[in-house]
Amino acid sequence: MIWNPNKECMSRDEMSALQGKRLHKIVEYVYHNVPFYRNKLQELDIRPDDIQTIEDIHKLPFTTKKDLRDNYPFGLQAAPQSEIIRVHASSGTTGNPTIVGYTRKDIGVWSECMARCLTAYGVTRNDIFSVAYGYGLFTGGLGAHYGVEHLGASVIPAGTGNTEKHLKLIRDLGITGIACTPSYALYLAETMEKLGIRKEDIKLRVGAFGAEPWTESMRKEIEERLGLKGYNIYGLSEVMGPSVSYECQMQHGSHINEDHFYPEIINPTTLEPLPAGQTGELVFTTLTKEGMPVLRYRTRDLCSLMPGTCDCGRTNVRMGRIEGRSDDMLIIRGINVFPSQVESVVLSMPEFAPRYMLIVDRVNNLDTLQVQVEIRQEYFTGVFDTPAAIDALEKKLAAKLKSVLSIAAKVQLKAPNTIERSQGKSAHVIDKRKL
């Protein structure tokens, strides 16, 4: 089933014409409402009228996460505050989070896109659908919630806590659909088995999984253990939130809601556009957003685009799985973690040398983060002659890391000069998750 065939099954010519018209409008809108964009366009000697077709997008400058951070909190907001009805925030590399404001129309577009996703997964108004993403500043919870309501299914705002109660509701209410991270789905399966609930006892049939990288083998495992069909959902708060793209029944790539979010693939080094099918950095331009539109926002996600009509009937372009990142951001338990955050904490404590290593792993379907640091020789004094004293030092660092990263990390103390001095940033990370 298709929620909005007019937009999801448009001919290429019609789609390009619509995108060109909307691009012109959004460029004109930010030119007049966001000094940051006006300055950038003026520097390049571009006027809104120079942008008439979607091909003209290549004339526009890129926007980065750094631009968002530099203009914290509302510098890139285009709509007046009186028009903003909701604000979300996502974590940044250091210090300030990224603040995203939404107008009433933005929330409407988001709900529409989310309804398209859910319909593609086979969800209808007869379903009882549980949202088990985090509710709060994170876009996952409320984004999915509004989509389910817009579609007309019954939404169960379960959130992420209290898994046992959630499972009771899944069984007793006959919940048929769920949106959560793939690792939470596996945790749910585990808890279910522990409680002696069999998959035959529950009615789950559709899962919308996203917000963290996952694999085909994880999909098979989740499907097998929960007895449902699992679909990918993709999104990012800087562009909107979940529902930027979604899988259909064919499960061959995720359809992008390209009438609202125009995708490009670029070479992350030369910034040149790459032809369809080649893997590069995914870039989005929001074509209809009012609160905080972005022009050519560099997602840092690496993937490829698949044009052409899908067997499901949709014509909107598909994106392949995220194959990696062009920066060093890690997604651990759905939370964005930058090695530079760890670095700033380590540097703030004189006990440790300015060297560290992040070791990310997945144990029993749960991501783990270990941070290795070296104790400085001059700080290794006689008080550290017992494991209790060393454990206390490790815990002190762990507590600081927790407050900065929002996830728990296990600290492992290393002897001086045992962590390899690295040149590049990524050398600080060992990711053992086989994704």
Place this chain on the structure above:
Amino acid sequence: MTIHQLSIFIENRSGTLIKVLDALKEANIQIIASTIADTADYGIYRLICSEPMRACDELKRAGVAVALSEVFVIAIDNEPGRAADAVKAFSQADIDITYMYSFLNENRGLLIFRTNDNERAQQIITANNMQIISEEALQSLV
């Protein structure tokens, strides 16, 4: 009257202990007694040796995480129950023994231990006429 013990942070992987022992050998330092407190990720190698100050400097030069800790050494008779008698005196005075190890020398037992209150531990040692071993006496063993 405490003596100097070396406390060395050693990671749990091959080659770390030998690095320490090689550095001591290179510096011609003799080990008198030693013990390792081991955890899942690392160990703390505690040792008393000849010329502890110089040994500490040499190990630091070799890049080892080493520190000097103050510990007591007392001599006890070589017969059953003497360690219990000694520790009971501290226990009754509510002094904690943080850790302890021992070795046998010339038909007497030597107990090496750290307490959480060296000042009061010293009073107990004096009050109970315990035979305390000084740094100089210990050095004469090598």
